[in-house]
Amino acid sequence: MSGSSRLKEKKRIGYWMSEKKRRKFNLAHFAELCRAQNMELVRVDLNRSLTEQGPFDVFIHKLSDHLTKAGLGDKHSQQICKSVEDYLALHPHMLVLDPLQNVQCLLDRCTQYSLLEREPLNSLKDVFTPSFVELTSTDIDRNIKLLRESNVRFPIVCKPLVSHGSSMAHQVLKLF
Secondary structure, rough: OOOHHHHHHHEEEEEEEHHHHHHHHHHHHHHHHHHHHHHHEEEOOOOOOOHHHHHOOOOOEEEEEEHHHOOOOHHHHHHHHHHHHHHHHHHOOEEEOOOHHHOOOOOOOHHHHHHHOHHHHHHOOOOOOOOOOOOOOOOHHHHHHHHHHOOOOHHHHHEEOEOOHHHHHOOOOOEE
16 A cells, blocks of 8 residues: 555544543534544444454543552453453554553552652652652551651642542541
8 A cells, every 4th residue: 555545544443431521622523623533433332343443543541540440450441451451452553542551550649749858840840749658557656657758748648549530538637
């Protein structure tokens, strides 16, 4: 196939996101923009084979809820994530927004904070990552020691380790 005929081929963008995210994202307008650029926006059914629904030039997803649930042992979400991972592995040249391993890093607050702590931005005067520590014990003396070692000071903001995928992820406790 010549380069000029490939340019004329319609590009296919597969996407999956929850109904709530679809409304927020205004997909009708995005679909119009895609059509104007000779691109087809295809809503993916995660309960069907992606191979049957593809091929795709681009895959856009908001799978954080499924990734979180899969990490917590939900069998259906594990199956969905495995299916998507397998499809992506078979199509390494397909553009993926966002790569699953990048999203996975953001689902755990300690991983998020550790990544931020290592960023060069942290050396700037007005940019910092607050001190943090993961407390996994009910032993008060051990927890106090960990808080001191990590330079955590009052007021303390306590958040669940999981940062997405449940109503618990958004609960905050402030200690003064």
